[in-house]
Amino acid sequence: MKMKSSKIYLFMIAMIVAFYSFSPTIVNANSDEKIQKIEEFVEEQMAISKIPGISLVIVEKGKTVYEKGFGYADVKSKTPVTSDTLFELGSTSKAFTGLAILQLEREGLLKRSDDVQKYIPWLKLKYNGEQQSITINQLLYHTSGIPTITIANIPESNESDALELTVKKLLDQPLDRKPGSSFEYATLNYDVLGLIVEKVSKQPFDVYIKHHILEPLNMNDSFVGLHQVNSNEMASGYKIGLMREQPYTPPIYRGNIPAGYIISNTNDIAKWLKLQLESSQIYSIDNKLIQESHIPDQSVEPFDKDTYYASGWGVMESDKKQYILHAGENPTFTSYFIMQPDEQLGVAVLSNMNSSYTTAIGQGVMDLWEGKNVNNNHSDNLQRIDKIVTLLCVIVVGLVMFLSILLLTTVRKIVKKQRIRVSLNAKRTVFLIIHSLVVAIFLTLLLIFPKIVIGVNWEFIKVWGPTSISVLFYNAIVTSVIFYLLGLLRIFTKEENK
Numbered sequence: 001m002k003m004k005s006s007k008i009y010l011f012m013i014a015m016i017v018a019f020y021s022f023s024p025t026i027v028n029a030n031s032d033e034k035i036q037k038i039e040e041f042v043e044e045q046m047a048i049s050k051i052p053g054i055s056l057v058i059v060e061k062g063k064t065v066y067e068k069g070f071g072y073a074d075v076k077s078k079t080p081v082t083s084d085t086l087f088e089l090g091s092t093s094k095a096f097t098g099l100a101i102l103q104l105e106r107e108g109l110l111k112r113s114d115d116v117q118k119y120i121p122w123l124k125l126k127y128n129g130e131q132q133s134i135t136i137n138q139l140l141y142h143t144s145g146i147p148t149i150t151i152a153n154i155p156e157s158n159e160s161d162a163l164e165l166t167v168k169k170l171l172d173q174p175l176d177r178k179p180g181s182s183f184e185y186a187t188l189n190y191d192v193l194g195l196i197v198e199k200v201s202k203q204p205f206d207v208y209i210k211h212h213i214l215e216p217l218n219m220n221d222s223f224v225g226l227h228q229v230n231s232n233e234m235a236s237g238y239k240i241g242l243m244r245e246q247p248y249t250p251p252i253y254r255g256n257i258p259a260g261y262i263i264s265n266t267n268d269i270a271k272w273l274k275l276q277l278e279s280s281q282i283y284s285i286d287n288k289l290i291q292e293s294h295i296p297d298q299s300v301e302p303f304d305k306d307t308y309y310a311s312g313w314g315v316m317e318s319d320k321k322q323y324i325l326h327a328g329e330n331p332t333f334t335s336y337f338i339m340q341p342d343e344q345l346g347v348a349v350l351s352n353m354n355s356s357y358t359t360a361i362g363q364g365v366m367d368l369w370e371g372k373n374v375n376n377n378h379s380d381n382l383q384r385i386d387k388i389v390t391l392l393c394v395i396v397v398g399l400v401m402f403l404s405i406l407l408l409t410t411v412r413k414i415v416k417k418q419r420i421r422v423s424l425n426a427k428r429t430v431f432l433i434i435h436s437l438v439v440a441i442f443l444t445l446l447l448i449f450p451k452i453v454i455g456v457n458w459e460f461i462k463v464w465g466p467t468s469i470s471v472l473f474y475n476a477i478v479t480s481v482i483f484y485l486l487g488l489l490r491i492f493t494k495e496e497n498k
Helices: 002-049 090-106 136-140 148-153 162-172 188-201 205-214 254-260 266-276 287-293 357-369 381-415 426-454 458-464 467-492
Strands: 053-060 063-074 238-241 244-247 262-264 307-309 314-318 321-329 334-340 345-351 419-421 493-495
Touching (some): 002 053, 002 357, 090 136, 090 254, 090 262, 090 287, 090 321, 090 334, 136 188, 148 162, 148 188, 162 188, 162 254, 188 205, 205 254, 238 381, 262 266, 266 334, 266 345, 321 357, 334 357, 345 357, 381 419, 381 493, 426 467, 467 493
Antiparallel strands (some): 053 063, 053 345, 238 244, 307 314, 321 334, 334 345, 419 493
16 A cells, blocks of 8 residues: 555656746747747838838746847948947837936925926916916926927037027917816927926936936946937947938037936846836835826826826726837837736837837737737838938939930030020020029029928938938929929020021
8 A cells, every 4th residue: 555655656746847847938929920930920020111120028027038139230230239239219208208207206306297488487488479377297297288280499509508498499389278178299398398307306317217217226337318229239320211221410409308318238237127017126216206207297188198107107998908118219219118007018119210110019019929810910100201302302303314315405406506595585584583483483492381281391311311301302493403404595595597
């Protein structure tokens, strides 16, 4: 009986050992299958979108479960993207500013219900001609009434006072809705918050974020603004143009740092996500503050389907689950963070091109990790515009070549005395006036076109739009100049009668 019992005992031990030996194989096989699908998906979307380089990280239950770079940090030198590669975050930077405000409130240095003028007395903004009271909360939640289009007024500057200069641009801009009445995303809301951080903490915004958020999280490879970057790991930025990636160096907008210019890599962003998911062992930043930063403003209508805005985060309900997310977009970089708190799961994607595919990739990776089907039917507005404008460029370049041939032929005939100069008569004077007016009207309409259509100038289009738009713009000017010169030569000369 004893022998039988010991055999049974040994058998049970063997089964337990076998089970625990086999279980990781099942888990790893499942993870490997997910990872294979994710990598295929990312590479497919990169090929479609023309994004040169992407860095991806997935965290789950306090661990980094996947981290990989795809493509190039610099296309010309073929420098690969790694987890150390630095990217501009764009508007995913706003959550850092939102957390700074909550920290200062915890310290008793401000209240989110305070009027902004308590800290910036000169910031007097009007709606329908009447001065309005705007609270810090309304800036956090994008319900201040500051228009979205104010992004076009951010001044180019790398000076230390750039933040104040940026906020002062709002003095000439009326609000387009009553504060607190509804949501309207405006990046300058967070620049105003950044200036409040400076006024209250009595230190520059970049210094405050570095000391009170980045350093406590050991985000030692992250920077607050391009002026802080001291690393060879910075990725080159690109825009779509002529249906491929085009290198581009935009102006420096130091005054927009609180809203869009944290510089980081996926190594550090993994720490940031773990903190947000309450799975970080870094206790110097209170998790209660993090939870508070995820509480959305539901006093206004959602800005997207079942999605409300919190302190630098969007909070979405989908399939009875809560997701915390935000996209970031700068002229040559984009990012996307999405988290599912119940599963302590987070995904971050950083890319070195302005493309909405970055968001689609981040959402797709989350779906695949959760075992869902992924939606491949994404299109990017900038890419769509680029295709149309590239076609127009081809047509205009063809027109330039045609007009250039006519112009050179006319000049050749003049040189060979086959066309001779004539005096202006009434008929030719009328032609000259009409010709000059047509060209002048065309150039005037060309110059004011973006202001009329979307309320911005060509400089803004040059920075944010596909490079093909600038190519088309300059080609249109060249075409009009050649056309005008050709017309002048035709008006002031005539064929020699043989």
